[in-house]
Amino acid sequence: MSVISPDRAKLSLAALPLGYITKSKATRTAPSKTASCASATELRFKLQEGAAQLVPHERVSRCCRWLRGGETAVEVLHSAAEERAYYSRLEVCGSVWLCPVCSAKVAEVRRKELRQGVEVVALGGGTVLHLTFTVRHTLGDNLDQLLERFSRAYSRMMGHRTYRTLIKPTYGIMGAVRGLEVTHGAHGWHPHYHVLLFLGSPLDAARLALLDAEIRALWVSSAAHEKLSMTRAGLTVQGAQHAAGYVAKWGAEEELTKSHLKSGRGESSSPWDLLRRFLDGDGRAGHLWREYAAVFKGRRQLVWSPGLRALLGLEDETPDAAAAALVATDAKHLGWVAFSDWMLVLRWRLRAQLLNLAAAGDWSVVADFLGELRARRLAERRARGLEPPLVDLPRLLVQLSLAWSVGAFSAEFYGGGVA
Numbered sequence: 001m002s003v004i005s006p007d008r009a010k011l012s013l014a015a016l017p018l019g020y021i022t023k024s025k026a027t028r029t030a031p032s033k034t035a036s037c038a039s040a041t042e043l044r045f046k047l048q049e050g051a052a053q054l055v056p057h058e059r060v061s062r063c064c065r066w067l068r069g070g071e072t073a074v075e076v077l078h079s080a081a082e083e084r085a086y087y088s089r090l091e092v093c094g095s096v097w098l099c100p101v102c103s104a105k106v107a108e109v110r111r112k113e114l115r116q117g118v119e120v121v122a123l124g125g126g127t128v129l130h131l132t133f134t135v136r137h138t139l140g141d142n143l144d145q146l147l148e149r150f151s152r153a154y155s156r157m158m159g160h161r162t163y164r165t166l167i168k169p170t171y172g173i174m175g176a177v178r179g180l181e182v183t184h185g186a187h188g189w190h191p192h193y194h195v196l197l198f199l200g201s202p203l204d205a206a207r208l209a210l211l212d213a214e215i216r217a218l219w220v221s222s223a224a225h226e227k228l229s230m231t232r233a234g235l236t237v238q239g240a241q242h243a244a245g246y247v248a249k250w251g252a253e254e255e256l257t258k259s260h261l262k263s264g265r266g267e268s269s270s271p272w273d274l275l276r277r278f279l280d281g282d283g284r285a286g287h288l289w290r291e292y293a294a295v296f297k298g299r300r301q302l303v304w305s306p307g308l309r310a311l312l313g314l315e316d317e318t319p320d321a322a323a324a325a326l327v328a329t330d331a332k333h334l335g336w337v338a339f340s341d342w343m344l345v346l347r348w349r350l351r352a353q354l355l356n357l358a359a360a361g362d363w364s365v366v367a368d369f370l371g372e373l374r375a376r377r378l379a380e381r382r383a384r385g386l387e388p389p390l391v392d393l394p395r396l397l398v399q400l401s402l403a404w405s406v407g408a409f410s411a412e413f414y415g416g417g418v419a
């Protein structure tokens with residue numbers, strides 16, 4: 001079986017005319033503000049490859065890689081307004097936890113929804129508070145059990161009679177949105193909720209302090225019921241300005257691209273940090289990420305309390321999978337990448353580079369790039385003593401043989417065999 005080994009694929013990638021990319025028309029004319037977007041796109045696709053290696057049986061390993069059933073070529077769309085390109089006709093996994101590519105797209109949609117909610121409340125004279133709930137955690141904690149107890153404690157608190165019949169009406173609480181996050185640090189897994197509390201009226205400092213004390217007492221007792229204890233920073237309650245800052249940063253680029261989060265007790269890593277460390281050769285980080293993926297997949301990341309969206313006049317929430325597949329409203333067809341070319345893009349891990357080239361909206365740049373890949377492939381075959389075919393084989397046979405030659409259907413291609 002002729003399968004390109006990861007090492008050889010790496011060598012091939014190193015030999016690619018990547019200088020071409022930096023000299024391309026697209027990059028020469030691209031405005032500098034898109035440079036950071038371009039590098040973030042590359043990082044996301046790179047991290048997605050790490051995820052695919054760690055959980056090859058999950059949909060993330062096919063995301064933005066496999067053609068959807070019945071499709072024969074990859075379509076590239078372009079938005080002039082956003083100076084951005086998109087792939088179409090490919091599978092999209094929609095996982096906010098496992099897929100850095102989908103996670104970014106879902107976050108864009110969620111950020112807009114949150115911002116809308118905050119604006120509606122502000123217009124109505126209300127305010128939004130930002131609360132962070134955590135519990136004490138240690139290195140030996142099992143993430144699955146810790147998270148179960150943590151979320152049960154939170155549900156217990158929000159469903160508690162004191163909250164529903166006393167705290168909620170007293171402070172004019174319309175509802176809450178909770179966002180689940182997790183980091184890993186010196187003290188093990190650290191799940192936490194960021195909660196936006198929507199209030200129908202403003203709160204002065206004295207009443208804010210009262211609310212803080214009442215919720216804190218409730219959180220301590222709810223956590224204790226699940227045999228969890230609070231650290232000193234087990235609850236923080238912050239005002240409207242902080243809430244707005246949180247919303248503005250929801251899933252933003254810096255969350256992905258900063259290498260470490262600093263917490264009060266030293267460094268902690270986000271799941272994307274763990275993936276990056278795995279790609280840098282840290283096997284333990286890969287092991288931790290697998291544990292995280294098994295526990296978090298399928299969970300809801302951002303949950304609006306029942307009735308809150310209706311109260312704020314917001315439409316129904318776009319499901320994750322649909323949000324991940326959304327493109328800019330002005331996105332138009334830019335060009336097609338033939339299946340055989342797509343195999344080369346995958347083989348040399350150039351999905352992000354192609355998208356970045358296409359972002360300028362000039363298909364001739366992408367076509368030149370694909371031509372370079374074909375030439376490189378031909379040169380490589382000649383170097384291995386394989387002559388190009390003299391006659392065109394039927395389309396299907398060509399596609400299948402190319403897919404086979406790059407190991408597109410092998411576990412190795414998708415990173416199998418990694419410990």
Ligand SMILES: [Zn+2]
Pocket residue numbers: 060063064092093094095099100101102103
């Ligand atoms: Zn995905």
